[in-house]
Amino acid sequence: MTIRLFDTLANEKVTLEPLAPGKVGLYACGPTVYDLAHLGHARCYVAWDVVVRHLRFRGFEVEYVRNFTDVDDKIIRRAAERGLDPLELSRHFADEFETDMKALGNVTPDAQPRVSENVPEILRLVQKLVESGHAYPAQGDVYFAVRSFAGYGKLSKRKLEDLKAGARVEPGEHKKDPLDFALWKAAKPGEIWWDSPWGKGRPGWHIECSAMSARCLGETFDIHAGGKDLVFPHHENEIAQSEAASGKPFAKYWMHNGFVTLDDEKMSKSLGNVANVRTLTEAYEPQALRLFLLSTHYRGPINFSESALQDAEKRVAYLYETLAKAEQRIALAAVSEEGEVLEEERLRALVPAIAEAMDDDFNSAEAIGRLSPYLAWLNELCERPPAGAKKEVVRRTVLRLRHGLAAALSILGIGTEHPQRFLESFRARLAARRHIDAARVEALIRERADARKAKDFSRADALRAELSAMGVEIMDGPDGTAWRVPA
RNA sequence: GGCGGCAUCGCCAAGUGGUAAGGCAAAGGUCUGCAAAACCUUCAUUCCCCGGUUCGAAUCCGGGUGCCGCCUCCA
Numbered sequence: 001m002t003i004r005l006f007d008t009l010a011n012e013k014v015t016l017e018p019l020a021p022g023k024v025g026l027y028a029c030g031p032t033v034y035d036l037a038h039l040g041h042a043r044c045y046v047a048w049d050v051v052v053r054h055l056r057f058r059g060f061e062v063e064y065v066r067n068f069t070d071v072d073d074k075i076i077r078r079a080a081e082r083g084l085d086p087l088e089l090s091r092h093f094a095d096e097f098e099t100d101m102k103a104l105g106n107v108t109p110d111a112q113p114r115v116s117e118n119v120p121e122i123l124r125l126v127q128k129l130v131e132s133g134h135a136y137p138a139q140g141d142v143y144f145a146v147r148s149f150a151g152y153g154k155l156s157k158r159k160l161e162d163l164k165a166g167a168r169v170e171p172g173e174h175k176k177d178p179l180d181f182a183l184w185k186a187a188k189p190g191e192i193w194w195d196s197p198w199g200k201g202r203p204g205w206h207i208e209c210s211a212m213s214a215r216c217l218g219e220t221f222d223i224h225a226g227g228k229d230l231v232f233p234h235h236e237n238e239i240a241q242s243e244a245a246s247g248k249p250f251a252k253y254w255m256h257n258g259f260v261t262l263d264d265e266k267m268s269k270s271l272g273n274v275a276n277v278r279t280l281t282e283a284y285e286p287q288a289l290r291l292f293l294l295s296t297h298y299r300g301p302i303n304f305s306e307s308a309l310q311d312a313e314k315r316v317a318y319l320y321e322t323l324a325k326a327e328q329r330i331a332l333a334a335v336s337e338e339g340e341v342l343e344e345e346r347l348r349a350l351v352p353a354i355a356e357a358m359d360d361d362f363n364s365a366e367a368i369g370r371l372s373p374y375l376a377w378l379n380e381l382c383e384r385p386p387a388g389a390k391k392e393v394v395r396r397t398v399l400r401l402r403h404g405l406a407a408a409l410s411i412l413g414i415g416t417e418h419p420q421r422f423l424e425s426f427r428a429r430l431a432a433r434r435h436i437d438a439a440r441v442e443a444l445i446r447e448r449a450d451a452r453k454a455k456d457f458s459r460a461d462a463l464r465a466e467l468s469a470m471g472v473e474i475m476d477g478p479d480g481t482a483w484r485v486p487a
Numbered sequence: 488g489g490c491g492g493c494a495u496c497g498c499c500a501a502g503u504g505g506u507a508a509g510g511c512a513a514a515g516g517u518c519u520g521c522a523a524a525a526c527c528u529u530c531a532u533u534c535c536c537c538g539g540u541u542c543g544a545a546u547c548c549g550g551g552u553g554c555c556g557c558c559u560c561c562a
Contacts, residue, residue, distance in 0.1 A: 031562075044562040074560070156557085162489050163558070205560085227562030228492095234561090257562070258492090261555080295510075296500065301493075301555075308499060311511045318510095321524080357501095365501050369509035379525050384518085457520060464522065475523050484524080 001058060003359050005223075006299060008231060008254040009155055013361055018222050019252060023061045025221035026052060027213040027251070029230055030067040030112070033093035034075040036276040037100045039260045039304055040227065046290055047257045047298035047362075048225050049106040050412060054358045057411050065216045066109040067209060068094045070116050071202055076191055086192050087116055100277040103286045105413040113212040115203055119194045121211040122203045125245055126183045126196075134244040138174035140186025140199045146179040149240040155254060156232035181237055183207045206237040213251075214242065224251035231256055258301045275304060283433075285426055288312040288487075291414050294364040313487035316414070317426065322375045324419035325382040326402045335395045342381070342389060342397040347404060350374055354408035364412060374405060430485035434471045441472050445481050448474075 003016040018024050028048045031041055045066070052064045070090035079086040094114070101108075115122070126142050129135035134148045146152050146160070153159055160179065169175050173182070182204035187193035193200035213221060219242065226235060235254065242250040262275060280289055292312035296302040341347060357367040378401050385394040409415035431438060448463035467474055467483070474483045 029562075032560090038562085040562045042562090047562095072560095156490085158490070158558075225562095229557075229561055232557065233559090259556075259562080292499095300500095303499090305499085307511085311499065315510065318525095325525090363501075366508075369501060372509055376526070380527095383525055452520085455520085461521060468522090473523050476519080476521095477524095482524095486523095 001359060003055070003058065005253060005255060005361050008256050011157070014253070016253070018060070019220065022059065023063070024055050024223060025063045025217035026065065026223040026225060027209070027217055027221060028064070028066045029209060029226035029234070030069065031097055032069040032072050032074060033090045033097055034072070034078045035093060036278050037097050038274045038276050039280065041097075042100070042104055042277045042289065043260045043293050043302060044227050044257050045101060045106055046104055046293045050294065050364055051225070051255070051362055052107060053413060054355075054362060054411050057355065058359075063217060064107070064109045065111045065113065065213065067212050068097075068112060068114045069208060070094060070114045071192065072205065096278070100281065103281045104277070104290055105287065105416065111216045113216060115208045118208065118212050118215065119203065121215050122207050123196055125207060125211045125214070125241070128245045129183065129241065132244065135183055136176065137198045138176070140201060141174055141182055142184035142198055143175050143180040144183050144237070144241060145177065146181070146240065147177060149244045151243065152240050153236065155239055156236050158232065181206065181233065183241070206234055207241060209234075210238050210242040210245070214246070219246040219250070220248050221251055223253045223255060225255040228256045228258055257298045261301055261303045284309050285313055285316055285429060287414060287417065287422070288316045291316055291368070294412055294414065295368055297363055297365050310487065317487045319375065319415050320417075320419045320422050320426070322378050323402070323405070323415060324423055326378055326398050327419055329382050329395060329398045330402060333395065335392055335399055337396070337400060337403070339396055340393050341400055342386065342393060346377075347397065347400050350401070350404040351407050354411060358411055367412060371408065374401065377401065378405070427485055430487060434485060436470055436472060436485060441467065441470070441483055445474060445483060449481060
């Protein structure tokens with residue numbers, strides 16, 4: 001088993017060879033917490049979550065670090081607008097962020113360092129860069145001298161000469177060269193500050209990731225991940241700072257995810273077309289949102305649309321209905337995993353099929369595609385078991401399939417909830433969306449049952465039509481009539 | 488202007504040299520008192536266009552067209 005991943009630095013798919021065999025350190029650039037998480041955050045952190053899940057599934061011991069940037073210009077500005085302490089504001093949105101991540105089914109990172117709790121580390125790093133001549137103080141600020149680092153541009157494949165055209169100096173900055181960037185910013189009156197050898201101030205934007213990744217994972221670590229928009233300048237600057245300070249390679253591999261677009265345009269705050277995660281998870285089933293995000297390869301762009309999310313909801317309903325059917329079947333009578341099953345080879349192929357799709361640059365779309373025939377098979381076994389097969393053999397096959405699916409689905413983080421409970425809450429969500437009153441539905445179903453018992457089928461059909469008009473589908477079964485709200 | 492990406496069925500979307508996954512929608516069938524769900528079948532001789540390389544190309548090369556992104560805060 002080898003894992004292949006697309007490395008931005010090498011600009012091609014490479015084989016993952018961790019620094020220490022069997023162990024992977026992964027640092028994902030976290031959010032700047034001054035507002036609710038948007039769909040772009042959801043896309044990105046679901047992608048890295050699946051990377052972590054899959055590496056763990058493959059037996060790697062993963063140390064997953066995702067920071068919070070909780071000190072920054074935008075936080076300071078937003079806090080000032082609201083008359084709040086900046087750290088109070090960022091703590092609030094960090095909590096909200098964690099709520100959203102949980103709703104999306106993401107695992108909690110092993111460490112979530114914050115800038116405000118790592119200022120001493122940051123200062124040590126800045127100091128080191130000043131002492132080694134890679135950085136210089138200027139009127140309370142400290143800047144990194146880009147031209148002092150030979151490898152600058154190697155990640156984003158840019159030449160210094162090309163960059164010069166776009167570089168600029170903001171009023172109030174004291175750069176010697178327009179390409180230089182701030183490591184430390186002098187505090188303006190009223191701003192949050194920490195003491196430093198250069199006076200009161202706070203960290204610049206890029207330095208925190210260098211300091212905190214080194215602290216959590218070491219000066220050299222395996223994978224650094226983030227959105228494509230961070231390649232330049234953020235990640236380019238991190239490399240410059242970190243490698244200039246340590247003299248060692250920084251991250252071995254760089255992974256970047258594609259953007260979320262809305263109406264085929266990049267979703268971004270400056271365009272004002274942002275969809276926040278909270279609004280979406282309130283309106284739609286979060287598992288469907290996750291399935292939608294994973295149905296496209298993480299490096300490509302993904303366009304958000306209502307219809308795509310509705311398709312995902314349908315598929316999620318099918319998935320959980322299938323799993324619930326299997327659980328019911330299994331619950332009928334105890335059966336052990338050991339013994340005769342139907343189509344042993346096919347059963348054995350399930351987990352490898354999914355895992356191998358994921359080995360190839362975490363191709364979740366391919367993996368989801370490979371799941372389909374197994375779900376159809378499971379439905380078939382539960383509803384129409386092969387005529388000649390022994391009940392125990394069918395049941396054992398269902399059990400093995402269910403366990404195989406559980407393992408495969410755990411890599412994706414989909415279908416991992418308790419099926420029956422999930423379906424109940426999903427139905428409640430759909431019923432609420434369509435203003436369906438469950439008590440009334442059940443009353444109509446009882447009335448229809450009486451009509452059917454009396455063989456008054458025209459009355460029964462009229463009641464079905466009434467339910468159908470409400471948006472309710474009913475299913476007659478041996479144990480009575482069940483109802484659902486189609487997604 | 489510099490750099491980069493993308494273009495695959497009505498819609499979404501895998502596939503980067505070996506002869507087009509999967510999902511949604513649609514049509515037919517099985518099942519059913521009738522349904523729903525489920526299952527089965529059908530649904531791109533073709534991958535934006537034009538050339539080229541090759542025994543063979545959606546996949547590689549050249550040209551064109553269209554869309555998008557980065558170069559400024561952004562996942």
